[in-house]
Amino acid sequence: MDMRVNPKAKLKLVMVGNGMAGVRTIEELLKLAPDLYDITVFGAEPHPNYNRILLSPVLAGEQTLDEIVLNDWAWYSDNGITLHAGKTVTEVDRVKRVVRATDADGTMIEAPYDRLIMATGSNPFMLPIPGKDLAGVLAYRDIADTQAMIDAATRYSHAVVIGGGLLGLEAANGLMKRGMAVSVVHVGPWLMERQLDEVAGQLLQKSLEERGMTFLMGAQTQELLGGEDGRVKAIRFKDGSEVPADLVVMAVGIRPNTALAESMNLHVNKGIVVSDTLQTVTDPRIYAVGECAAHRGIAYGLVAPLFEQGKVLATHLAEFGIGRYVGSLTSTKLKVTGIDLFSAGNF
Numbered sequence: 414m415d416m417r418v419n420p421k422a423k424l425k426l427v428m429v430g431n432g433m434a435g436v437r438t439i440e441e442l443l444k445l446a447p448d449l450y451d452i453t454v455f456g457a458e459p460h461p462n463y464n465r466i467l468l469s470p471v472l473a474g475e476q477t478l479d480e481i482v483l484n485d486w487a488w489y490s491d492n493g494i495t496l497h498a499g500k501t502v503t504e505v506d507r508v509k510r511v512v513r514a515t516d517a518d519g520t521m522i523e524a525p526y527d528r529l530i531m532a533t534g535s536n537p538f539m540l541p542i543p544g545k546d547l548a549g550v551l552a553y554r555d556i557a558d559t560q561a562m563i564d565a566a567t568r569y570s571h572a573v574v575i576g577g578g579l580l581g582l583e584a585a586n587g588l589m590k591r592g593m594a595v596s597v598v599h600v601g602p603w604l605m606e607r608q609l610d611e612v613a614g615q616l617l618q619k620s621l622e623e624r625g626m627t628f629l630m631g632a633q634t635q636e637l638l639g640g641e642d643g644r645v646k647a648i649r650f651k652d653g654s655e656v657p658a659d660l661v662v663m664a665v666g667i668r669p670n671t672a673l674a675e676s677m678n679l680h681v682n683k684g685i686v687v688s689d690t691l692q693t694v695t696d697p698r699i700y701a702v703g704e705c706a707a708h709r710g711i712a713y714g715l716v717a718p719l720f721e722q723g724k725v726l727a728t729h730l731a732e733f734g735i736g737r738y739v740g741s742l743t744s745t746k747l748k749v750t751g752i753d754l755f756s757a758g759n760f
């Protein structure tokens with residue numbers, strides 16, 4: 414006689430974060446072991462999993478939001494996955510092994526786990542300057558930000574993007590395509606200085622200027638000025654000069670989203686610290702994958718390495734524990750139609 418309480422009960426797998434790295438991990442797991450787990454996913458955004466990378470073509474009017482969905486609502490139910498979309502996990506009890514999330518109306522949802530995946534991504538960094546909380550000051554990370562930029566472009570004319578890296582230039586290009594006059598403020602010596610050398614950075618700037626973009630290189634933002642309506646109206650620099658702005662997009666970097674992990678007392682250092690099997694070093698039942706994870710001291714910010722992590726994590730969850738993630742080399746491509754820019758390796 415089988416003495417187990419319920420020999421057929423599946424293990425419970427819960428994932429916090431319904432983004433690109435996490436859902437790719439689940440896809441890989443379903444290929445390897447479709448019946449091993451009861452899967453529950455919590456996602457703070459009220460959407461099914463979508464291709465975040467393609468927000469830039471959406472902003473530029475080249476694609477629609479519907480076209481960038483990677484896994485629609487039916488995918489979750491077809492695969493027996495319980496999705497709590499629009500629900501932010503606020504607490505994890507590691508002793509009772511329960512995840513707790515709160516609804517917009519304050520209702521609490523609980524989900525017990527045997528294995529837990531943290532896939533909370535990153536938060537955009539907002540410069541801590543006066544005026545950062547004014548209406549019309551945005552980051553560029555998700556559908557809500559993209560929608561807010563698209564709406565602003567129908568009503569306002571002057572946009573300033575702070576940050577001349579990949580994300581900032583894609584935001585600037587999209588807003589320009591939507592008819593706004595766009596200035597890019599960049600403190601670095603040339604554009605995309607992490608990926609390009611000086612000659613390439615200047616070539617890129619010239620091509621973008623020919624399309625109508627304006628650059629304020631070396632400009633140091635001091636504060637954002639608001640109008641009587643509470644909306645941003647100008648940006649002021651340290652030298653006292655001002656530029657009109659009724660939309661300000663900050664694209665000055667990202668930080669791994671580790672607040673929940675820290676509240677759970679998981680070891681965090683530049684991200685949630687994981688081993689080569691993507692297990693947190695603190696609790697072997699808990700894994701981390703994607704931009705929130707720090708592997709050998711690196712938190713990656715591009716999808717290719719995150720998908721490699723997801724593959725290894727899936728093999729481990731599927732109990733084919735031979736895969737090891739050993740790190741990745743990265744490359745980037747600027748998604749501005751008409752400018753073919755690709756960067757790889759060290760220069």
Ligand SMILES: Cc1cc2nc3c(=O)[nH]c(=O)nc-3n(C[C@H](O)[C@H](O)[C@H](O)COP(=O)(O)OP(=O)(O)OC[C@H]3O[C@@H](n4cnc5c(N)ncnc54)[C@H](O)[C@@H]3O)c2cc1C
Nearest residue numbers: 430432433434456457465501502533534703704714715716
């Ligand atoms: C506009 C834009 C363009 C990009 N272009 C490129 C590109 O060209 N090439 C490239 O490689 N990368 C690009 N990236 C980066 C790429 O999108 C990210 O590396 C990737 O999305 C990271 O995946 P992730 O799953 O770690 O995080 P995310 O995709 O951000 O997913 C994390 C999810 O977790 C949710 N979450 C967080 N905390 C909680 C919680 N407590 N409870 C519930 N849910 C929570 C978040 O709401 C989010 O939906 C781009 C990013 C942006 C914003």
